[in-house]
Amino acid sequence: MNGSLPLIWRKFGERYDLDGNFCETCKTAYFPARAVCQKCRRKGKLVAQKMPKTGTIISFTELSAGPAGFEHEVPYFIAIIELENKARLLSQIVDSEKEKIKIGTKVEKVFRKISDIDPEGPIAYGYKFKVVD
Amino acid sequence: MAGIIGYGVYVPKNRITVEEIARVWKKDGKAISKGLNVKEKAVAAYDEDACTMAVEAARRAVSQAGIEGKQLGAIYVGSESHPYAVKPTASIVADAIGASPELTAADLEFACKAGTAGMQMCMALVDSPVPEWLEYGMSIGTDTAQGRPNDALEFTAASGGAAYIMGKKKEEILANILDTYSYTTDTPDFWRRQHAEFPRHAGRFTGEPAYFKHVIGAAKGMMERVKMQAKDFDYAVFHQPNGKFPIKVAKMLDFSMEQIEQGLTTPFIGNTYSGSMMIGLASILDKAKKGDKILAVSYGSGAGSDAFVIETTENIEKKRHKKSVFEMFEEKEYIDYAEYAKCRKKLKSM
Ligand SMILES: [Zn+2]
Numbered sequence: 126m127n128g129s130l131p132l133i134w135r136k137f138g139e140r141y142d143l144d145g146n147f148c149e150t151c152k153t154a155y156f157p158a159r160a161v162c163q164k165c166r167r168k169g170k171l172v173a174q175k176m177p178k179t180g181t182i183i184s185f186t187e188l189s190a191g192p193a194g195f196e197h198e199v200p201y202f203i204a205i206i207e208l209e210n211k212a213r214l215l216s217q218i219v220d221s222e223k224e225k226i227k228i229g230t231k232v233e234k235v236f237r238k239i240s241d242i243d244p245e246g247p248i249a250y251g252y253k254f255k256v257v258d
Numbered sequence: 259m260a261g262i263i264g265y266g267v268y269v270p271k272n273r274i275t276v277e278e279i280a281r282v283w284k285k286d287g288k289a290i291s292k293g294l295n296v297k298e299k300a301v302a303a304y305d306e307d308a309c310t311m312a313v314e315a316a317r318r319a320v321s322q323a324g325i326e327g328k329q330l331g332a333i334y335v336g337s338e339s340h341p342y343a344v345k346p347t348a349s350i351v352a353d354a355i356g357a358s359p360e361l362t363a364a365d366l367e368f369a370c371k372a373g374t375a376g377m378q379m380c381m382a383l384v385d386s387p388v389p390e391w392l393e394y395g396m397s398i399g400t401d402t403a404q405g406r407p408n409d410a411l412e413f414t415a416a417s418g419g420a421a422y423i424m425g426k427k428k429e430e431i432l433a434n435i436l437d438t439y440s441y442t443t444d445t446p447d448f449w450r451r452q453h454a455e456f457p458r459h460a461g462r463f464t465g466e467p468a469y470f471k472h473v474i475g476a477a478k479g480m481m482e483r484v485k486m487q488a489k490d491f492d493y494a495v496f497h498q499p500n501g502k503f504p505i506k507v508a509k510m511l512d513f514s515m516e517q518i519e520q521g522l523t524t525p526f527i528g529n530t531y532s533g534s535m536m537i538g539l540a541s542i543l544d545k546a547k548k549g550d551k552i553l554a555v556s557y558g559s560g561a562g563s564d565a566f567v568i569e570t571t572e573n574i575e576k577k578r579h580k581k582s583v584f585e586m587f588e589e590k591e592y593i594d595y596a597e598y599a600k601c602r603k604k605l606k607s608m
Pocket residue numbers: 148149150151152153162163164165166169170
């Protein structure tokens with residue numbers, strides 16, 4: 126697990142269950158949560174909100190060389206996903222047939238290990254997405 | 259009285275056939291597959307473990323129960339492959355399904371029956387007047403079971419899990435648990451020491467004095483207590499270390515093939531250890547109609563069995579999962595031994 130443990134721990138809500146926020150003034154969802162609404166600035170009223178568990182692939186790429194901790198998973202797909210509330214995120218796509226990973230394909234959130242490099246260190250868990258059959 | 263208000267199953271997508279494992283070790287795959295009555299087994303992906311499968315099963319159970327994660331007052335996770343030796347799987351599951359922080363949680367271990375021990379604990383907590391705030395409890399059985407390469411266990415040791423939520427509101431219960439009974443002795447049939455990677459077993463000793471003695475002890479004790487006989491049940495499910503033992507034990511207890519077929523899942527996904535009987539029971543609940551009676555008996559080496567007498571309610575129809583357990587089994591992809599070794603990190607340099 127890279128980075129400082131307290132920093133990662135504070136992100137558990139975001140990584141485990143897509144905790145973001147929502148501006149009640151302009152009805153915009155943010156993931157990850159933002160401190161200030163990009164559109165309304167200080168006039169915006171932000172409230173905590175869980176993001177929807179399904180979305181659509183906006184763009185994707187197949188990686189054949191992974192960063193540290195992902196070497197054994199290559200080749201794998203990462204995609205920009207637009208959730209049902211229009212918030213976008215970048216995620217690895219797992220358990221999906223290569224032919225089905227396309228722009229516009231519907232995907233759903235799954236819970237996976239994100240990194241597990243050090244056998245004596247902590248395991249990082251979080252979201253990945255898979256194609257809805 | 260406490261009953262089941264929701265259940266969820268998770269089985270990973272990867273499958274390896276018994277014949278493929280046998281090919282690597284130059285053994286007769288067809289004969290082994292027939293002898294064990296196991297065709298193939300489910301294998302967790304490289305980025306899955308007992309915890310991620312527990313979360314997936316838990317999410318399905320919570321969704322069927324029609325409650326929110328934060329309403330759960332207890333979460334127990336039974337496994338013999340908890341990702342950490344010290345650091346609970348249960349707290350990760352609780353956080354991932356939004357149950358934190360107002361709940362009690364713990365990991366349990368009793369070889370293949372820790373999940374059913376957790377079911378008994380949840381029943382008791384839900385029924386107990388104290389703590390008054392605790393309305394719902396969830397028990398999960400989950401394992402990424404490992405067999406030493408070229409050991410007999412390697413043909414069956416599989417990955418999967420199931421979650422059961424107990425509640426006591428009549429309008430939410432899909433199956434009442436009429437009674438439970440357990441049978442436990444100190445029997446050294448299977449064990450894994452701290453820091454040891456693979457379990458060891460006592461070969462032939464795992465049959466008669468271990469599996470059969472405890473499953474039969476618990477089943478007979480249970481049926482005597484509720485004054486029921488085999489013919490009074492619509493379904494029965496027993497722990498399934500392979501596809502043969504549960505059929506044999508059913509015969510010994512006078513249950514027919516028709517009564518156990520729906521819950522017989524090991525031939526298609528292998529032995530999911532803590533998940534085994536709980537997945538079989540889920541498959542029965544997928545099919546059962548109002549008023550059906552089920553005998554469910556787990557087994558954990560070491561050794562013990564938990565038995566349950568379950569009766570489905572009128573809520574079972576409207577709470578049906580969109581996808582049945584057997585339909586989930588069909589979502590699969592075959593892998594070869596090399597991919598399997600990578601997924602389960604059997605290569606020492608990884
Ligand atoms: Zn705004």
